[in-house]
Amino acid sequence: MKKIVMICLGILMGLSAFAAPTVEEILRKVESNGELKTDGTAKIVMTNQKADQGAKVTEAMYYRKDSDDSFLIIMLAPEADKGNGYLRVDDNMWMYRKNTRTFQHINRDESIGGSNAKSSDFEKRKLFELYKADVDKNGKEVVTEEMLGKIPCYKFNVIAKVNDVDYPKKTMYVEKENFITRRTLDYSLSGTLMQTSSFMQYTQIEGKWLAVKMLFVDEFEKGNKTLVEISNISTKKLDEKIFTKAYLENLSK
Amino acid sequence: MGLIFRLGLRNLLRQKRRNIMLGSSIAIGVMLLVMASSLSNGIIDVFFNKILSYAFGHVLVDVHEKGGANVQIFRDREYIINKIKETIPNDEIVTANESIGINARAVANGNAVSSVLVGMPYKESIIDNQTAEQQKEVMESFKILQGKWDDILRKDLPNPMIIPEEKANELDVKLHDNVNVRFQNIYGQWQSATLTVVAIIKTENSFMNAVMFIQASRLKELLGYKPYEMAPIQVNLKNVKLNGKKYADELHKKLHPEIANIFGIAKSGSKTADVNLLGFKGDEKSVKEIKKIITLTEGDAKESFAKSGVLMSKALAEEMGIKTGDTFDYTYKNKRGGNETTVNLKLSGIFTGTGSIPEKFILLNEEKFYSFYYENVPETAKGSYKPVKTDKFGALLATEWILLDRSKNSNDLMQKMKDFGKKKWKGTTVDVNSVYESASAAVMFADIINFILLIGVIVLFIIILVGLINTIRMTVRERTREIGTIRAVGMKKSDVRNMFLAETFLMTLFASAAGTVMAFIFMFLISLITFSNAGFISIFLVKKHIHFMPTVDGILINVLAVIIVTLLTAFIPARRAAKMQPSEALRHYE
Numbered sequence: 001m002k003k004i005v006m007i008c009l010g011i012l013m014g015l016s017a018f019a020a021p022t023v024e025e026i027l028r029k030v031e032s033n034g035e036l037k038t039d040g041t042a043k044i045v046m047t048n049q050k051a052d053q054g055a056k057v058t059e060a061m062y063y064r065k066d067s068d069d070s071f072l073i074i075m076l077a078p079e080a081d082k083g084n085g086y087l088r089v090d091d092n093m094w095m096y097r098k099n100t101r102t103f104q105h106i107n108r109d110e111s112i113g114g115s116n117a118k119s120s121d122f123e124k125r126k127l128f129e130l131y132k133a134d135v136d137k138n139g140k141e142v143v144t145e146e147m148l149g150k151i152p153c154y155k156f157n158v159i160a161k162v163n164d165v166d167y168p169k170k171t172m173y174v175e176k177e178n179f180i181t182r183r184t185l186d187y188s189l190s191g192t193l194m195q196t197s198s199f200m201q202y203t204q205i206e207g208k209w210l211a212v213k214m215l216f217v218d219e220f221e222k223g224n225k226t227l228v229e230i231s232n233i234s235t236k237k238l239d240e241k242i243f244t245k246a247y248l249e250n251l252s253k
Numbered sequence: 254m255g256l257i258f259r260l261g262l263r264n265l266l267r268q269k270r271r272n273i274m275l276g277s278s279i280a281i282g283v284m285l286l287v288m289a290s291s292l293s294n295g296i297i298d299v300f301f302n303k304i305l306s307y308a309f310g311h312v313l314v315d316v317h318e319k320g321g322a323n324v325q326i327f328r329d330r331e332y333i334i335n336k337i338k339e340t341i342p343n344d345e346i347v348t349a350n351e352s353i354g355i356n357a358r359a360v361a362n363g364n365a366v367s368s369v370l371v372g373m374p375y376k377e378s379i380i381d382n383q384t385a386e387q388q389k390e391v392m393e394s395f396k397i398l399q400g401k402w403d404d405i406l407r408k409d410l411p412n413p414m415i416i417p418e419e420k421a422n423e424l425d426v427k428l429h430d431n432v433n434v435r436f437q438n439i440y441g442q443w444q445s446a447t448l449t450v451v452a453i454i455k456t457e458n459s460f461m462n463a464v465m466f467i468q469a470s471r472l473k474e475l476l477g478y479k480p481y482e483m484a485p486i487q488v489n490l491k492n493v494k495l496n497g498k499k500y501a502d503e504l505h506k507k508l509h510p511e512i513a514n515i516f517g518i519a520k521s522g523s524k525t526a527d528v529n530l531l532g533f534k535g536d537e538k539s540v541k542e543i544k545k546i547i548t549l550t551e552g553d554a555k556e557s558f559a560k561s562g563v564l565m566s567k568a569l570a571e572e573m574g575i576k577t578g579d580t581f582d583y584t585y586k587n588k589r590g591g592n593e594t595t596v597n598l599k600l601s602g603i604f605t606g607t608g609s610i611p612e613k614f615i616l617l618n619e620e621k622f623y624s625f626y627y628e629n630v631p632e633t634a635k636g637s638y639k640p641v642k643t644d645k646f647g648a649l650l651a652t653e654w655i656l657l658d659r660s661k662n663s664n665d666l667m668q669k670m671k672d673f674g675k676k677k678w679k680g681t682t683v684d685v686n687s688v689y690e691s692a693s694a695a696v697m698f699a700d701i702i703n704f705i706l707l708i709g710v711i712v713l714f715i716i717i718l719v720g721l722i723n724t725i726r727m728t729v730r731e732r733t734r735e736i737g738t739i740r741a742v743g744m745k746k747s748d749v750r751n752m753f754l755a756e757t758f759l760m761t762l763f764a765s766a767a768g769t770v771m772a773f774i775f776m777f778l779i780s781l782i783t784f785s786n787a788g789f790i791s792i793f794l795v796k797k798h799i800h801f802m803p804t805v806d807g808i809l810i811n812v813l814a815v816i817i818v819t820l821l822t823a824f825i826p827a828r829r830a831a832k833m834q835p836s837e838a839l840r841h842y843e
Binding site for chain 2: 051052091105160163164165166167168186188189190192194220221
């Protein structure tokens with residue numbers, strides 16, 4: 001009898017090892033896999049395509065200090081924006097305008113440069129702190145396994161735990177092997193699909209995964225999409241003086 | 254005196270051609286003066302009662318939660334409305350409504366446009382004392398081309414919408430077509446909705462062509478407001494010039510907040526305690542002051558007073574058997590719905606207090622405190638501890654909201670908005686403004702237009718007065734012998750002077766009357782002209798016509814001013830004529 005019980009327990013334990021992880025476990029792993037605990041420098045190129053207009057290419061250099069999550073962005077293109085920049089230190093974020101040589105403090109919920117990005121988007125907040133599993137009518141989490149092209153992924157739905165997130169509902173596709181996000185479907189509060197985000201290419205840096213090619217497709221206004229490419233990545237320690245207004249002003253000259 | 258006036262009148266009729274020409278130039282001057290002041294009154298009227306009242310209201314209660322520029326929410330709507338009703342007599346109010354609008358992107362039939370979605374309080378105003386004529390004027394400023402106003406209230410459609418003709422053409426939509434919109438709600442979450450066109454309108458004002466209207470209560474819901482929550486409120490007054498600032502000041506005084514005080518149950522394991530929970534101001538200066546009043550007996554100081562700091566009095570911690578690093582639950586009753594809220598807190602520090610500090614209570618950094626306070630407003634705190642704002646400790650505690658100081662003008666207000674991010678308010682800010690502060694730049698602009706028009710007319714008058722002086726001098730010269738004669742038969746110097754002044758007075762009076770009549774005729778004719786494509790200027794027009802607003806007192810003041818100025822102008826030559834020696838005057842030949 002004891003033997004039978006032991007065998008059954010063993011089978012159960014074996015089965016549980018193969019059971020899908022919970023949504024929170026997946027989110028924590030995704031977060032952990034992407035959490036780079038070093039300073040960082042990268043070049044970002046965004047190609048924005050609108051339905052009735054041509055493509056607009058924006059280039060910027062991004063500097064990040066790990067110790068306090070400060071960052072500095074300096075615009076490299078287009079010519080009209082070249083030399084403008086953004087600096088965040090602690091709770092303060094400023095926008096620098098080269099033409100007027102002035103700094104303007106940005107509120108947390110103000111849009112940046114007329115885009116959909118806000119100051120609060122750059123705050124370091126963990127996925128599992130922002131989202132939780134969206135359960136079915138039986139109160140159960142549903143995590144399924146699906147192929148995204150040739151990549152096996154976990155697919156699940158999450159809803160926001162807090163009010164101040166852009167998309168209150170998401171469907172996430174997370175690669176099974178590496179726990180990196182491959183796709184998200186972002187929904188509005190009323191459940192309309194607003195955006196599909198595809199994380200097409202990753203690179204590994206110091207054991208962590210960093211998305212270097214992402215495509216954001218506007219599902220509400222068809223024909224709009226943005227391609228984001230990250231290159232020239234460096235994790236060299238950065239000088240403190242980089243994260244100052246004086247440096248930003250000097251850099252933009 | 255009667256004789257002087259009769260003589261003046263007789264003299265006026267003697268040199269008819271000259272006096273008619275001079276009188277005509279005065280009449281034209283008066284006509285332009287009356288038209289200019291009527292036009293500037295009209296522009297100011299449009300500004301205050303159409304543009305500014307729609308855009309800012311005459312008195313505005315503006316609210317922002319936790320320093321969020323776009324998070325315009327106050328969690329107790331009834332409280333503010335009651336304070337408005339207590340402060341402003343009902344018969345002084347024209348309308349009071351919530352100001353609800355959001356930038357949106359609208360998509361239909363493969364077309365996409367940017368727009369502003371505005372909540373229209375159609376038949377659901379907080380206060381509506383508009384006369385039938387005022388209501389008609391409002392409705393007529395949005396001329397219905399297709400559909401009807403009342404369809405915005407339809408319950409069978411989720412979101413009935415009224416759209417300007419220009420927008421409808423851009424989206425290629427007709428009556429009963431659907432338009433999808435996306436926008437960010439008050440929390441910054443993306444929201445989308447399908448709106449159904451129930452009416453197409455033609456607006457008087459080109460700025461209104463960017464606006465799409467849905468029922469205010471529906472838009473509030475889409476934006477994430479609950480029924481008891483409030484967007485900024487605009488109050489429009491009957492007499493804004495007289496009462497605008499006064500009522501804003503009085504309302505401001507009535508909106509002073511109390512200390513935010515929660516009374517509930519702390520629970521750790523099997524141990525519970527009924528206790529007050531308060532927030533402390535987390536800025537550097539306040540924390541420094543608090544440290545003088547409470548002494549940390551356990552816990553790290555940096556962590557205890559940090560953003561997520563949770564402090565407990567020593568007596569309470571001992572009673573509950575908890576130490577720093579432990580977690581406990583705190584449960585309290587909500588003001589609405591009869592529900593309870595439970596928050597799980599991690600203890601950062603334990604303290605003892607001095608002075609009037611009670612033995613047992615919990616203290617949170619305001620950022621932590623407000624993180625649940627506003628979304629779950631507590632019922633009125635019971636409990637033994639009622640902190641007082643004016644005492645040393647009370648002054649360091651978080652209040653129900655933060656009432657900002659009254660702004661002096663638009664620049665002051667703009668600076669206040671710029672400082673929002675820098676000040677990092679953690680609570681809800683409440684700001685009371687009258688139109689004079691919200692739009693002092695616009696008010697100044699109207700005053701400048703007024704000033705420029707008047708300067709133009711004054712310059713013209715100066716030219717006319719030069720002609721007047723010259724004419725009177727010529728008249729005196731021509732009548733020198735006559736003056737000599739009447740002085741010789743006994744007329745006093747003052748009578749001679751007064752006779753000339755009377756002549757000038759009568760000419761100016763008749764000319765002013767004629768000028769006023771001409772002004773009314775021209776204003777009537779000009780106001781008949783329709784300006785169809787006026788562009789920016791259309792904001793100053795009423796139903797595409799120039800809006801003149803003559804006032805009785807304005808006209809009387811203008812006429813009086815002209816008379817006084819002409820009399821002053823005529824005084825010197827008249828006095829010179831009066832001073833002439835009769836013998837010399839009689840010897841005079843032209």
